[in-house]
Amino acid sequence: MTVTQHRSGGGYANRPAPSGLADVIDTILDKGLVIDLYVRVSLVGIELLTIDARIVIASVDTYLRFAEAVNRLDLTETQTSGIPELMEDISSAGAKGKTSGALEGAKEKLSGFLGGGDEEEEEEESRKRTSSSSRTSSSRRPPRKSSEREKQSEET
Amino acid sequence: MVVHLYGVTTADAPQPPLKGRQDGEVRFVSDGELAVIVSDVDADAPAGRKDLLAHAHVLEALSEQATVVPMQFGIALPDDDVVRGQMLERDRESMESLLAFFEGLVQVTVQAFHNEEPALREVLRRHPELVEAREQLRTFPEGVSQAQQVELGQAVAAALEELQEEDRMTILDRLAPLARAVAENEPGGAHEVAHAAFLVERDAREAFDEAVGEIRAQNEDRMRIRYVGPQPPYSFLEAAQTGELVWD
Numbered sequence: 001m002t003v004t005q006h007r008s009g010g011g012y013a014n015r016p017a018p019s020g021l022a023d024v025i026d027t028i029l030d031k032g033l034v035i036d037l038y039v040r041v042s043l044v045g046i047e048l049l050t051i052d053a054r055i056v057i058a059s060v061d062t063y064l065r066f067a068e069a070v071n072r073l074d075l076t077e078t079q080t081s082g083i084p085e086l087m088e089d090i091s092s093a094g095a096k097g098k099t100s101g102a103l104e105g106a107k108e109k110l111s112g113f114l115g116g117g118d119e120e121e122e123e124e125e126s127r128k129r130t131s132s133s134s135r136t137s138s139s140r141r142p143p144r145k146s147s148e149r150e151k152q153s154e155e156t
Numbered sequence: 157m158v159v160h161l162y163g164v165t166t167a168d169a170p171q172p173p174l175k176g177r178q179d180g181e182v183r184f185v186s187d188g189e190l191a192v193i194v195s196d197v198d199a200d201a202p203a204g205r206k207d208l209l210a211h212a213h214v215l216e217a218l219s220e221q222a223t224v225v226p227m228q229f230g231i232a233l234p235d236d237d238v239v240r241g242q243m244l245e246r247d248r249e250s251m252e253s254l255l256a257f258f259e260g261l262v263q264v265t266v267q268a269f270h271n272e273e274p275a276l277r278e279v280l281r282r283h284p285e286l287v288e289a290r291e292q293l294r295t296f297p298e299g300v301s302q303a304q305q306v307e308l309g310q311a312v313a314a315a316l317e318e319l320q321e322e323d324r325m326t327i328l329d330r331l332a333p334l335a336r337a338v339a340e341n342e343p344g345g346a347h348e349v350a351h352a353a354f355l356v357e358r359d360a361r362e363a364f365d366e367a368v369g370e371i372r373a374q375n376e377d378r379m380r381i382r383y384v385g386p387q388p389p390y391s392f393l394e395a396a397q398t399g400e401l402v403w404d
């Protein structure tokens with residue numbers, strides 16, 4: 001049996017794809033075994049990055065955008081009319097779609113850290129687990145509070 | 157040069173030719189039973205996106221056929237002897253028990269997003285009162301205050317969240333029965349419907365793939381779905397270590 005590193009092309013249609021950059025932020029930077037270290041590979045500003053990647057924007061600004069979006073929605077037509085996406089999730093921001101407002105700022109930071117040349121990257125001695133993002137249950141996720149959201153968006 | 161650690165697998169795992177970080181040859185440091193997945197890297201070179209992806213893709217390629225316990229990115233040891241001493245001697249017991257725990261299991265990750273316009277369309281279809289509110293604001297645009305706009309936007313956001321929740325449950329109800337365990341991530345963006353890791357038996361992978369394909373096809377207009385894998389069981393490691401996750 002042959003295995004190659006490039007798996008996306010082969011196999012049947014529904015096969016999962018290899019990780020992208022957004023996925024590795026969720027997985028190998030956040031989870032995985034850790035041991036007492038002899039050598040720490042120097043890394044980019046990971047703490048900032050994981051925080052930025054998790055920003056959820058909802059504010060007066062967002063509500064105004066939603067109001068505008070439904071206003072512009074033509075309910076009589078059947079074809080989609082090409083209204084630009086107002087907000088794009090950060091995870092897919094690199095791959096497709098448009099971003100606006102604070103999310104764009106977060107995206108810029110992200111690409112600043114990971115998209116830039118390696119030579120610009122700074123060493124970071126200790127990186128903490130900034131967010132424990134997974135829960136091993138399928139219970140209802142906690143409601144997002146608008147006050148928290150506004151606070152988060154101010155921090156950017 | 158130092159030795160970069162990717163993860164741990166069993167020594168009898170297939171060892172396909174793979175390139176790791178800095179295009180280094182991936183190899184096993186093995187004692188005949190366990191194998192540490194490593195490659196030699198330049199210790200001084202900082203890590204960037206290519207390094208992150210190389211680490212992930214090596215583990216994913218090996219996960220196609222073998223049980224793999226992943227290391228967090230960024231760990232390197234001076235040489236093979238230290239790797240043996242640390243991973244195959246000092247930490248041997250926990251490596252063995254984790255490999256036994258996850259035997260025959262892989263992680264796959266499903267992330268679903270709403271396409272904004274079809275989702276808003278559905279929201280208006282379900283909530284005639286929002287259409288009415290919209291028409292009122294449209295009729296006298298000059299007299300509309302920002303507060304009224306915000307109020308409409310909030311109502312739309314609330315209805316959208318309801319729709320997200322409904323679609324999230326549709327996805328989980330279809331996929332969770334095909335998995336041994338599910339680990340959900342917190343919402344990551346305004347249009348994210350679901351983001352969950354599933355621990356799937358290797359033999360059940362095809363059925364799982366088909367189910368994801370079905371969900372895709374049935375919700376083509378409203379949702380787009382990212383499906384990633386097979387990965388080592390990142391999202392279930394902690395639960396396995398703490399004893400929160402147990403098999404019957």
